[in-house]
Amino acid sequence: MTRPEMSGRQRVRDSMTESVRRIERTTRGRVLNIEPMHSDGRDLNRVKVMDESGRVRIYVDDPNRAARARGDDD
Template identity: 50%
Template sequence: MMMTRGMLLVLLGLLLAASAAARDKRDTQTEQSRPLRESVRAVERDTGGEVLRAERVAQDGRDVNRIKVITPEGRVRVYREDARGDKKAGRKGKDKDD
């Protein structure tokens, strides 16, 4: 009986430690994310256009800020930026034909 209690206490300790580690990792990822509003401001500044829609979406296993803008020339473009601010993903724009 004593061995069972000891094992239960060890398991409980491991569960608590794992839970705390997962929470810390999630908090760190959230702190490192670029807020959507910052991406919107950057696209507005860079294009001089009007934002039609902005949202955070999952793409290829990571969060991406997706901003749809109409340019001063009347073209609709969609910009995607890695929400972590990772410059490798960069900002991509493409014309929409619809």
């Protein structure tokens, strides 16, 4: 594995860690799953969160902007 590949993977992991922290802090929910995704030329994180009432929601977090809810996932 070359050095640039490692730094790219580390960057994705760091981005995901920050997304988890930001989503947990803003929603007060529990992150169930996070996965990287690519949309409109941007690297994003799709985050599945269970809120205090047990409802599961999907958030799309752009590491360069604030997270926004996309909808419910039953």
